[in-house]
Amino acid sequence: MTNPTPAPTPSVTVTRTWTCVLFDLDGTLTDSAPGITSSLARMFATLGLPVPSPAQLLEYVGPPLLESLQKFGGMTEPASREALAVYRADYAKTGALDSAVFPGIRGLLERVHAAGIPLALATSKPEIQATHILEHFGLAQYFDVITGATEDESRSAKADVVAEALRRLGERGVDLEHTVMVGDRQYDVEGAGAHGLPTILVEWGYGSPAEASGAIAVVHSADQLSALLLG
Known part of the structure; x- marks a missing residue:
C-alpha cells in the first residue's frame, strides 16, 4: 500500500477514565492479514480475475469486504456478492x-x-467468524459483547456495527458515558465518530499514518495502550 503524506501524530496524553472499551479485531487484536489476503488471492483466481499485488490485497483488510470489492475491485453489486461467497x-x-x-x-x-x-468487540468481519477466532485464541472470555457483520452484510459498515455493540451493551446495563474505540484504520475513527465516540489508533495495524487524523491518540505498543485505558 502506498502511504500518503503522514499526518501529525495526536498526543498520547489521555486522562479520561473510561467506562467501556470497544475493540476492532483485524489489525488491532490479531494479525489476520496473511489469512485474509491469501483467501482473497484464491478468490480472484477462482473467478478468473487478475490477482492484485500483495500491497493492493492489503487494502481490503479492514473495511467491509463487500464495499472493498466494489471500490478496489471495480465489481458491480451482484458480482461483489458472488465474489464474497467464494471468498x-x-x-x-x-x-x-x-x-x-x-x-x-x-x-x-x-x-x-x-x-x-466492560469490553466489546466491534468488527466488520462476520460475527460468527469473529466469535470463532476469539474463542480459538482464548480471548472471548474477556468480552461482554462480541459484535460483527451479519451474514447478509445488512450490518457491515463500522458505524452500524458500533451501534449494535452499544445497543447490546446498553441492554446489559453498561455505563456508556465514557466509551472509547480502539482500532487501526480510519474506518474505526469514522464509525465510532458517527456515535460521538473517540478513537485510539494502534500503529501495529494495517492503516497508514494519514489515517490517524481524527483519533485522540496513536499508540505503538500494548503497554502504551494499557496506560491510556487504565491510567
Missing part, C-alpha cells in the same frame, strides 16, 4: 485461523477486564 467459503476452510494475536494484547485484555471495565 467466505475459502476463508472458512483455510484463512480464518491463519492469524496471530499481536504481542501484549492478551495481557492487555486481561488487565482491562480485571479492572472491571
